[in-house]
Amino acid sequence: MPQPSKEPCKKEACDIQACLSKNNFLPQRCRTVIEKLQACCEKCNNESTHCGSVANLLKQIKK
Template identity: 65%
Template sequence: MPTSKDLCNKEACDIQSCLKKNGFIPERCRKVIEALERCCEKCSYNSKHCGSMSRLLGRKDEL
């Protein structure tokens, strides 16, 4: 069972894969970024992955 810090690991990895495939352009990974945001909301941002992706999450409205 994952610890709270490991929650959202799959979503964070999906973002990294998407960004790599799309020239590191966040706009092209909107769906996976939104999936991470939903995961972070679900776990009350109690995951190390939510903090490391906060810049992308903050830009969601711009995507």
């Protein structure tokens, strides 16, 4: 049986970086991928190192 990844939200975090790069680093334009990271973090109880920044990103898109 495969072990769970130590970084279960790495793909979502990488998707955010790609989106931000394409969109002049404006988090408002990456709402969907940020919400996917948030959902991943909730699913894994924030046990991925990539979950630390999601709260700040969510604050920025709600402005």
